[in-house]
Amino acid sequence: MSRRSAGFVNTWAEAQRQYQRQIEAEQRRRREEARQARDYQRRAAQGHREYRQAEARRRTEELDAQVATLQGLLTAGCQASAFRASSLMRVEDIPPFDPGQLAWPVRMPDPNQYQAQGGWTANRRAQAQAEARSRFERDWHAAQAAEAQRQQQLAAAQRDYDQRAEAQRAEVRRHNAGITEATAGVRRGDPESLVEYFSAALYSSTAWPEDFPRQVVAAFDSAARQLVLEWELPGYDVVPEAKSVRYVPAQDQDKETARPVTQRRALYREVLAQSVLLVLHQLFAADEYGILDSVALNGFVDAHDPATGRRAHIFLATVMAQREAFIDLHLEQVDATSCLTEALRGQLTTRPDQLTSVRPSRQPQDVGNHVVTHGGGEEEPDLYDMDPIAFESLVADLFRAMGMQAVTTQRSNDGGVDVDALDPTPIRGGKIIVQVKRYRNTVPPTAVRDLYGTVQDIGANKGVLVTTSGYGPGSHTFARGKPLELISGTELVDLLHRHGLRGRLGEGGRPAPAQPAPSGPATPPDDYNVLGMTWSGSVALDVCALVCRGNRVLSEEHFVFFNNLQTPDGSVRAVPAATPDKAAIRVSFDALPEDADRFVLVAAVDPEVNPDADLSDFTDACIRLLDPARTELGRLEVSDGRPGETALVLGSFRHRPNGDWDFVLGGKGYSGGLEQLVQDYGIEVE
Structure with a gap:
């Protein structure tokens, strides 16, 4: 008994120990997992904290770099090369003609490769020889035709190259002649030529930071x-308001330390003084003909006058500098503020942050002759009113200012190209064709498609469309992913100003409100049908149409509704309805785009007329198929509406392989109205 009892107890005890070991092992496993999780979280937090700390240091370094650039403005500017009119001269650097694959003649077939095969009898051998000769003659004629085509293409490419090269040479010669004439005016002391010359010296300087303004009025x-x-x-905001950035782990956010007001004011005042001295340095250094005895300079900011609240030129610095006194200064070593106010006897505002002005010395309008303005919006040419040829030349000047070779094309046989440009940048550069549209209305998507076709025909690397107006979503959608770039009017003006050119859009530099441009054909297609929509009930509906491929609309311009009354090609149009119809859509099925295989009709409650209505009152509906004379050809029944739904797919015409368009009944309803419905067809609703 005792032995049996001991064995039972031992077995039970061993089982308990085993169970306890399992529990302890599980506890150890869980503790290890918890420890690893804590380590991971600690490392993740450490990594996040280190990243945020590094980002805060980077932002602080950027602030320090901005301040260093401002403090070294005058020193860096004095190290730049002096402006010379010769730097504006262009070289006739025309790349040689490169025919590419057209340089290689088409290889003619070798008669030895066309030997007769087989033939055990004389007749069979003769037949085989005749077949071999026939193959040779066929391939030889094909090769001759291909060679003739190559020679024609080569000759056309050579002519095109010669025309473009000669146009580029002529433009370079015209440009250089203009520079030579302007330089002669400077030597004669012609006031207008001198103002243009010294304005160019200021504009062409690389010493000014990109965000500094460049506006001058001179005489x-x-x-x-x-x-x-x-x-x-530059304005007061050129000096960073923040002094440093640090990361606060407890709040997991960055905290900026503000720059002391006195320090920011002193630095801004120093920037103003350096800017005035740098202007004087650039003007006297550019005077290679010894024209200037002195310069009267007034520095202003374009801001709201604290006294009137109106935008005005507020003068913060003024000086009249004699050449003899100025050229003896060592500008790299001077304290800019002391040099301006003491050595040159100029004036500098003491509270520039509060726009406390100084009295300007002599002003351009006091001189008496014509005052020339550059960079300001009021005197800039209105791009809307510009001569078309002058506008194309301005765009070509912009591309040249951006470091490219660019010439305007001849007015005839330009193939839809207004400016030929060549970007010399390796890898991403190459031939660029430019079209300009001096429009007030939105550029239609057809213009973008035409440009893409020209890019493909010419084999250019990129196509650029420049306009004074803007582009609709359809144009941007088509251009996405293609070697196309669309530049709107506001972007054009910004680019012009950034590269020292002039131009504005309408009065005050603001673009005129863009209106959608008619995009349909001048003469609508004669072969069309009218789809009249009729239904019972008093609910007000918008009947719309979508031109699709599968279940995706071709583009937003192929969605015809109350804000877009026709497709770009005019094949689908919303037209006034005639009794008994309540809505009507005109469609020319044969004129629909080739890639379209569905024409979908939908209806939605008009929320402005019936904001609380649904489609429960939409009954006894049908589509009447009419000819151009509005004679009924047939009726297509559609589903009734259902309570809670505010939009409905009436049905779709589907293109069959035999060319017919068959009607397929719809019926899918939507509670979210027209916006929810069109999202199913790929239209993004903001």
């Missing part, structure tokens, strides 16, 4: 040999 006093000008200075 030249021939009797005093003095250039009188007003130059726009």
Whole structure:
């Protein structure tokens, strides 16, 4: 008994120990997993914290770099090369003609490769020889035709190259002749030529940061040999408001340390003084003919006047500098503020942050001759009113200012190309064709498609469409993923100003409100049908149409509704309904785009007329198929509406392989109205 009892107890005890070991092992496993999880979270937190700390340091370094650039503005500017008119001269650097694959003649077939095969009898051998000769003659004629085509294409390419090369040479010669003429005017002391020359010296300088303004109003006093000008200075926000950035782990956010007001004011005042001295340095350094005896300079900011609240030129610095006194200064070593106010006897505002102005010295309008303005919006040419040829030349000037070779094309046989450009940048550069549209209305998508076709025909690397107006969503959708770039009017003006050119859009530099341009054909297709929509009930509906491939609309312009009354090609149009119809859509099935295989009709409650209605009152509906004379050809029944639904797919015409369009009844309803419905067809609703 005792032994049996001991064995039972031992067995039970061993089982308990085994169970306890399993529990302890499970507990150890869970503790290890918890420890690993804590380690992972700690490492993740550490990594996140280190990243945020590094990002805060990077932002602080950027702020320090901005301040260093501002503090070294004058020193860096004095190290830049002096402006010379010769730097504006262009070289006739025409790349040689490159025919590409057209340079290689088509290989002619070798008669030795066309030997007769087989033939045990004389007749069979003769037949085989005749077949071999026939194959040779066929291939030889095909090769001759291909060679003739190659030679024609080569000759056309050579002519095109010669025309473009000659146009580029002629434009370079015209440009250089203009520079030579302007330089002669400078030597003669012609006031207008001098103002243009010294304005170019300021605009072409690489010493000014990209975000600094470049607006000048100037006149030249021939009797005093003095250039009188007003130059726009940077605003107070050019000095960063933040001094540093640090990461606060407890709040998991960055905290900016503000730059002390006195420090920010002092730095801004120093920037103003450096800017004035740098303008004087650039003007005297550019005076290679010894024209200037002195310069009267007034520095202003374009801001709201604290006294009137109106935007005005507020003068923050003024100086009249004599050449003899200025050229003796060592600008790299001076304190800019002291140099301006003491050595040159100029004036500099003491509270620039509060726009406390100084009294300007002599101003351009005091000189008496014509005052020339550059960079300001009021005197810039209105792009809307510009001569078309001058507008194309301005766009070509912009591309050249951006570092490309660009010439305007001849007015005839230009193939839809207004400017030929060549981007010399390796890898991403190449031939660029440019079309310009001096429009006030939105550019239709057809213009973008035409440009893409020209890019493909010519084999250009990119096509650029430049307009004074804008583009609709259909144009941007078509251009996406293609070697096309669309530049709107506001973007064009920004690019012009950034590269020292002038141009504005309408009064005050604001673009005129763009209106959709008619995009349909001038003469509608004669072969069409009218789809009249009729139903019982008093609910007001919008009947719309979508031109689709499968269940996706071709583009937003192929969705015909109350804000887009026709497709770009005019094949589908919303038209007034005639009794008994309540809505009507006109469609020319044969004129629909080739890639369209479905024409979908939908209806939706008009929320402006019946904001609380649904389609429960939409009954006894049908589509009447009419000819151009509105004679009924047949009726297509559609589903009734259902309570809670506010939009319904009436049905779709589907293109069959035999060319017919068959009607398929719809019936899918939507509670979210027309917006929810069109999203199913790929239209993004903002």
